[in-house]
Amino acid sequence: MKKEIYIIDYNCVTPLGFDVDSNWKALLAGKSGVALHKIIGNQDAFYASVIDSEKLDEEFDRVFTQNTQQEFTRLEKMLLLSMKPLAEKHNITENTALILSTTKGNISLLKNQTELPEGVYLSQLAQKIADFFGFKTKPIVVSNACVSGVMAIAVAKNMIQAGKYKDAFVIAGDEISEFVISGFNSFQAIGSEPCKPYDKNRNGINIGEAAAAVYITNGHSDEETISQNEKCRFKVLGDSAINDANHISGPSRTGDGLYGSIRNAMMEAHVSAEEINFISAHGTATLYNDEMESIAFSRMELQNVPLNSMKGYYGHCLGASGLLESIISMESALQNTLLPSKNFEEMGVSQPLNIIKENQSATVKYILKTASGFGGCNAAIVLEKC
Numbered sequence: 001m002k003k004e005i006y007i008i009d010y011n012c013v014t015p016l017g018f019d020v021d022s023n024w025k026a027l028l029a030g031k032s033g034v035a036l037h038k039i040i041g042n043q044d045a046f047y048a049s050v051i052d053s054e055k056l057d058e059e060f061d062r063v064f065t066q067n068t069q070q071e072f073t074r075l076e077k078m079l080l081l082s083m084k085p086l087a088e089k090h091n092i093t094e095n096t097a098l099i100l101s102t103t104k105g106n107i108s109l110l111k112n113q114t115e116l117p118e119g120v121y122l123s124q125l126a127q128k129i130a131d132f133f134g135f136k137t138k139p140i141v142v143s144n145a146c147v148s149g150v151m152a153i154a155v156a157k158n159m160i161q162a163g164k165y166k167d168a169f170v171i172a173g174d175e176i177s178e179f180v181i182s183g184f185n186s187f188q189a190i191g192s193e194p195c196k197p198y199d200k201n202r203n204g205i206n207i208g209e210a211a212a213a214v215y216i217t218n219g220h221s222d223e224e225t226i227s228q229n230e231k232c233r234f235k236v237l238g239d240s241a242i243n244d245a246n247h248i249s250g251p252s253r254t255g256d257g258l259y260g261s262i263r264n265a266m267m268e269a270h271v272s273a274e275e276i277n278f279i280s281a282h283g284t285a286t287l288y289n290d291e292m293e294s295i296a297f298s299r300m301e302l303q304n305v306p307l308n309s310m311k312g313y314y315g316h317c318l319g320a321s322g323l324l325e326s327i328i329s330m331e332s333a334l335q336n337t338l339l340p341s342k343n344f345e346e347m348g349v350s351q352p353l354n355i356i357k358e359n360q361s362a363t364v365k366y367i368l369k370t371a372s373g374f375g376g377c378n379a380a381i382v383l384e385k386c
Contacts, residue, residue, distance in 0.1 A: 002161050003160065003161050003218045003219070004218070004219050004235055005156075005157045005160055005161060005216060005217075005218060005219070005235065005236045006216065006217055006218070006219045006233050006234065006235055006236070006386070007153075007214050007215070007216050007233070007234045007235075007236060007330065007383070008215055008216075008217060008233050008234075009085075009086050009089060009090065009214065009215040010086070010212070010213065010214040010215070010327045010330065011082050011083070011085050011086055011212070011213050011327075012082055012210060012211065012212040012213070012324050012327050012328075013051070013056075013078050013081045013082045013210060013211040013212070014033060014049075014051065014208075014210040014211075014314055014317075014324065015033030015049050015050060015051050015052070015208070015209075015210075015314070016031060016032075016033050016313070016314070018059050018081060019085070020327065020331055023328070024328075024331050024335065027313060027328065027339055028337070028339075028359060030340075030342070031313075032049070032194065032312060032313045032314075032342060033049035033050070033208065033313060033314055033315065034047050034048065034049045034194045034195070034206050034208070034312065034313070034314075034315050035047065035048075035049075035050075037050050037176075039176060039178065039181055040178050040181060040182075043181075046181075046190060046192075047191065047192075047193060047194050047195070047206045047315075048176055048206055048207045048208065048315055049206060049207070049208035049209065049210075049313075049314050049315035049317075050176055050208075050209060051078065051175075051209055051210070053074060056074065056077055056078065056081075057077070059081060060072075060077045060080070060081060063081060063084060064080065064084075073106050073108070073109065073119065074108070074175060075102075075105065075106055075108075075125075075173055075174070075175045075211075076106070076125070076128065076129070078173050078175065078209075078210070078211035079100075079129055079171055079173045079211045079213075080129065080132060081211065082171060082173070082211040082212055082213040083129065083133065083169065083171050083213045086169060086213050086214075086215045087133045087169070089215075090167070090169075090215050090217075092133060092134055092135055092136070092169075093136070093166070093167075094136045094137065095137075095165050095166040095167070096135065096136070096137065096165060096166065096167050096168065096169070097137055097139075097140060097156065097159060097160075097164070097165040097167070097168035097169070098126065098129065098130045098133075098135045098137065098139040098140070098168070098169050098171070099139070099140045099141075099142060099152050099155055099156055099168055099169070099170045099171070100122070100125065100126040100129065100139055100140070100141050100142070100152075100171055100172070100173075101141075101142045101143070101148040101149045101151070101152035101170065101171070101172035101173075101319045101320070101322070101323060102122060102125070102141070102143060102148065102172065102173055102174055102318075102319040102320070103143055103145060103146070103148060103174055103318040103319040104174055104175075104177065104179065104180060104318065104319070105120070105121075105122045105125045105143075105174075106119050106120050106124075106125055107120065107177055107179050107180075108175065108177045108178075108179070110179070111177075111178065122141045122143055123139075123141060126139035126140070126141050127139055129171065133169075137165070140155065140159075142155055142319075143319065144241075144373065144375075144377050145373030145374040145375055145377050146282070146316070146318055146319070146321060146322070146371060146372065146373030146374065146377075147241060147322060147371040147372065147373045147377045147378060147379035148172065148318075148319040148322065148373075149172045149212070149319055149320055149321055149322025149323035149324065149325075149326070149371065150239075150241075150322035150323070150326065150369060150370070150371040150379040150380070150381055151241055151322070151371075151379050152170045152172060152322075152323060153170060153214070153216070153236060153239070153322075153323065153326060153381055154236075154239035154240075154241065154379065154381060156168040156170050156216045156236075157216065157236045157239060157381075158239070160216065160217070160218050161218075166217065166218060167215070167216060167217035167218065168215075168216045168217075169213060169214070169215055169216075170213065170214050170215075170216060170323065171211070171212070171213040171323075172211065172212050172213070172319055172320040172322070172323035172324070173209075173210065173211035173212070173319070173320050174209060174210075174317055174318035174319045174320050175209040176207050176208070176209045180207060180318070181207060184205065184207060188204075189204050189205055189286055190204050190205060190206070190207065191203045191204030191205055191206060191285060192204070194206060194312060194342075194343055195284070195285035195311050195312055195315070195316075195343065196285050196312070196343040196344060196345070196348075197281075197283030197284065197285045197290055197309035197311050197312060197341055197343070197344060198283060198285075198290045198294070198309065198341065198344055198347065198348055198349055198353060198355055199285070199343065199344050199345055199346060199347075199348045200345075200346040200347065200348030201345070201346070201348065202285040202286070202287070202290065202348055203285075204285060204286055205284045205285055205286055205311065205315070205316045206285075206311065206315035206316065207315050207316055207318075208311075208314045208315025208316055208317040208321075209315075209317055209320070210314060210317040210320045210321075210324050211320060212320055212323040212324040212327055213323075214323065214326070214327065216236070233385075233386040234330050234333075234367075234383045234384060234385055234386065235383065235384040235386060236381060236382075236383060237268065237269030237270070237271065237366075237382045237383065237384050238264070238265040238266060238267070238268030238269030238270075238271070238381065238382040239265050239268065239379070239380065239381045239382075240260070240261040240262075240263075240264030240265040240268070240379070240380055241261055241377065241378065241379040241380075242256075242257045242258075242260040242261045242264070242378050242379075243257055243375065243376045243377050243378070244256045244257030244258075244376040244378065245376050246376045247376065248374065248375060249374050249375075250288055251288055251289055251292040251372055251376065251378075252292060252376065253288070253291075253292065253295075254292075254295060255292045255293065255295040255296030255299065256296075257372070257376055257377070257378035258292065258293060258296035258370060258372055258378040258380070259295075259296040259299045259300060260378070261370070261378045261379055261380040262296060262297075262300050262302075262368065262370060262380045263300060264380075265368070265380040265381055265382050266300075266368070266380075266382055268382075269366075269382035269384075271366050271382055271384075273300055273301045273302050273305070275365075275366050276302060276305050276366050276367075276368050276382075277305070277306070277333075277362065277363070277364040277365055277366050277367065278305065278306050278307070278329065278332070278333070278338060278362070278364050278366075278367050278368070279297070279302060279305050279306070279307040279308075279367075279368045279369075279370070280307075280308065280309075280310070280325050280326065280328070280329040280367065280368070280369045280370070281293055281297075281307050281308065281309050281370055282309065282321075282370055282371050282372050283308070283309020283310075283311055283341065284309075284311055284316055285309075285311060285312075289372060290348070290349050291349050291350060292372070293349075293370070293372070294349035294350060294351035294352075294353050295350070295351055297351070297353060298351035298352070302368070303351060303352045303353055303354065304354050305354055305368070306338055306354050306356050306360075306362065307341070307353055307354055307355055307356065308338065308339055308340060308341035308355070308356045309341050310324070310325045310328055310339075312341065312342025312343040312344075313339075313342055321371070322369070322371040322379070325369065326369050326381070326383070329367050329369055329383070330367070330383065330385075332364065333364035333365075333367060333383075333385045334385070336361055336362060336363060336364070337359055337360070337361060337362065338356050338359070338360050338361075338362045338364070339356065339359060340356045340357050340358050340359060341355050341356055341357070344357065364385060365384060365385050366382060366383070366384055366385075367382070367383040367384075367385075368380065368381075368382055369381050369382075369383065
């Protein structure tokens, strides 16, 4: 019999706040981090969700007063701030894993450089975080486009169940950079207004940035910690990741990879479509992604399940999006409140979806979290509130 895997603690750093409580209050009030920002000097301002660098530095200096002698990049500060509350509450042993989810890491270090600077490799970023908190195991990097955050949870679950580790800290982070903006611009994927997932008038994504962290355990390695954090206990019941190999950036028009990922995750979880209480979808507000998702959910007979996308609040945070959105989903379940899919007005996909339009009370036991990304990758996990 497989070990039960629990998520018992989490934290996040976003434009809406530097902890879960501040984020939740902002979300309940309908606030969004998406606003006009000028990122590249010779380009017009565009809509994005950006963390205030001055506030980030102030918070970092306040929290890490004893470590300011060491140099940290902006992204590293985000990651360290998200991780610190968890590291203070849960022991790091020789059987504890650190799993980092990111798509671009410290890629901003490459600007105006003729040689590769220290810290630009994802493995170096992960090791720096591991060394800071005193991890005794070699960190693991999950970098698979925009499904990375969801897959990192799955990697932690499967490695703990396989006996490789007793517990794991999963952290995720990506920041907005000229490289990222230029890349999405080349696909003509960036929207000209705040994004509208699943809406008839959607016209593209907003890029965002965030860091997030969760603590995952098998439920037996630290009984005292579990009892102290009972309110944050969720089981990771099932997971799956499938690549539909459709196109370098475009998803399968029939949603094959996402459909298969959802089906496999729900089969492992032994949860039926009727039992799923809420779907935290990917919902990027691009023409093909949202349409593909509606087809996949319909094929799984999930069209009546309340669903939202968090992209209207946070933008698309790349490697951090899946973990951040999982955290907000769990907080929603604990608060018995489902959040609307911001900016949605009129259905713009071919298959029916139960898009949440306003804050609503709900009893949530089973959560389905999905993600899709470049290269045809798709991932899904099923979470159960204990």
